[in-house]
Amino acid sequence: MNDSRETLEGASALALPGAGRYALRRTRVLGRTLGAPSGPLDADGFGLVDILVDEGAIAKIAPAGAIDFGAMPEVAMAGRIALPLFVDVHTHIDKGHIWRRKRNRVGDFRSALAAVIEDRAANWTAPDVAARMEFSLRAAYAHGTAALRTHIDSVGAQTRISWPVFAEARERWRGRIELQASPLFSIEFALDDSHMADIEAMLDAHGTGILGAVTYMVPRLHEGLTRLFALAERKGWELDFHVDESADPAARSLKAVADMAIERRFSHRILAGHCCSLALQEEDERRTTIDAVARAGVSVVSLPMCNMFLQDRETGRTPRWRGVTALHELKRAGVHVMIASDNTRDPFYPYGDLDMMETWREGVRILHLDYPFADWAPAVSAFPAQAMGLDLGVLRQGGPADMILTRARDFTELLARPQSDRIVVRHGKASSARPPDYAELDALFGLAP
Ligand SMILES: [Zn+2]
Numbered sequence: 001m002n003d004s005r006e007t008l009e010g011a012s013a014l015a016l017p018g019a020g021r022y023a024l025r026r027t028r029v030l031g032r033t034l035g036a037p038s039g040p041l042d043a044d045g046f047g048l049v050d051i052l053v054d055e056g057a058i059a060k061i062a063p064a065g066a067i068d069f070g071a072m073p074e075v076a077m078a079g080r081i082a083l084p085l086f087v088d089v090h091t092h093i094d095k096g097h098i099w100r101r102k103r104n105r106v107g108d109f110r111s112a113l114a115a116v117i118e119d120r121a122a123n124w125t126a127p128d129v130a131a132r133m134e135f136s137l138r139a140a141y142a143h144g145t146a147a148l149r150t151h152i153d154s155v156g157a158q159t160r161i162s163w164p165v166f167a168e169a170r171e172r173w174r175g176r177i178e179l180q181a182s183p184l185f186s187i188e189f190a191l192d193d194s195h196m197a198d199i200e201a202m203l204d205a206h207g208t209g210i211l212g213a214v215t216y217m218v219p220r221l222h223e224g225l226t227r228l229f230a231l232a233e234r235k236g237w238e239l240d241f242h243v244d245e246s247a248d249p250a251a252r253s254l255k256a257v258a259d260m261a262i263e264r265r266f267s268h269r270i271l272a273g274h275c276c277s278l279a280l281q282e283e284d285e286r287r288t289t290i291d292a293v294a295r296a297g298v299s300v301v302s303l304p305m306c307n308m309f310l311q312d313r314e315t316g317r318t319p320r321w322r323g324v325t326a327l328h329e330l331k332r333a334g335v336h337v338m339i340a341s342d343n344t345r346d347p348f349y350p351y352g353d354l355d356m357m358e359t360w361r362e363g364v365r366i367l368h369l370d371y372p373f374a375d376w377a378p379a380v381s382a383f384p385a386q387a388m389g390l391d392l393g394v395l396r397q398g399g400p401a402d403m404i405l406t407r408a409r410d411f412t413e414l415l416a417r418p419q420s421d422r423i424v425v426r427h428g429k430a431s432s433a434r435p436p437d438y439a440e441l442d443a444l445f446g447l448a449p
Pocket of ligand 1: 090091092151242342
């Protein structure tokens with residue numbers, strides 16, 4: 001067999017069998033992403049398997065060469081890596097792609113927030129939000145994402161504009177990307193009865209059972225959290241917070257969230273995003289907080305690209321800190337950890353494309369998610385799937401033939417390149433979806449091409 005020419009060139013979008021039964025021969029799959037053990041693993045944690053695809057499902061996964069599947073079309077993977085589809089648990093598809101009309105003038109958090117508030121008030125009509133959400137989802141889909149959670153700016157009149165738009169998008173994308181959403185507002189708004197009545201009404205009508213807010217050190221933090229926890233308990237909702245997105249070690253709202261979850265014996269999932277200041281606290285304090293987070297069963301998602309962009313930024317001074325939380329220490333303590341995209345081409349982050357391959361590559365570099373590589377690989381698939389309560393992020397017999405085929409054979413080949421030539425396979429077929437053209441957004445901004 002002439003491996004070098006016959007492999008993924010043969011498995012290009014045109015050559016991958018369109019349907020029916022076919023076999024992916026000698027495919028490298030991370031042992032941790034398999035639903036069941038299948039043969040010995042190499043130094044990076046990959047096993048070598050044959051995958052039988054039948055009518056859009058994975059009919060069989062077996063150690064390479066162990067089973068004769070009989071005569072059928074074959075794709076000679078020759079040790080190339082197949083990944084499960086990605087899960088992106090923390091995004092902002094309601095504010096994505098506004099950069100061309102609303103820049104972040106300075107590049108820091110404060111100016112990002114001010115810019116978004118201005119743009120939201122001026123421009124976020126239902127058609128505007130819908131068009132940008134659709135653009136984001138088309139990009140995420142093309143890059144191989146199977147499920148995505150977004151935060152929805154939910155203050156004032158915006159709440160009743162954005163939630164119906166999200167619900168429509170969720171219906172439209174059903175079967176392609178599983179969508180969840182959490183409301184986003186500063187914790188002080190939880191003290192406002194009319195605000196909370198709006199939130200409850202919109203979540204009842206259009207939500208996905210997740211309540212959330214931005215937590216930071218305000219005098220009435222405990223009272224605000226109490227209100228949110230109480231509402232979530234009454235409704236049976238999960239919680240998803242933006243926590244301590246700050247370089248100030250005195251930002252300690254993560255501890256407040258964990259303590260309250262313990263004290264109230266909160267029984268639904270809680271996800272805490274960012275938690276940046278935890279990395280800058282004194283060792284003892286950090287350890288105490290991490291213990292509480294572990295005991296409370298709070299999961300933590302780090303947003304490495306956005307954190308590195310916004311944190312430790314001062315004009316004329318080189319950053320000394322990468323902006324990310326103490327993810328290794330959290331994981332070692334038994335906390336369920338993961339990474340996600342966060343913002344996309346908006347004042348909080350001018351780059352990104354909801355490509356979890358990029359988030360993974362950057363996450364590995366920024367957070368050292370490579371020793372061992374296999375332990376952290378599920379941080380973009382199986383771990384966030386668990387946090388979303390979804391049975392995704394693994395390749396298993398009987399499951400859908402949804403996967404990403406690459407040319408890489410080990411983790412450096414996988415992470416050295418952006419995997420622009422990856423083949424996203426959905427229900428056994430190579431997807432022809434590509435990220436949308438930026439020019440499609442021109443009309444929203446009243447810009448000439
Ligand atoms: Zn965020």
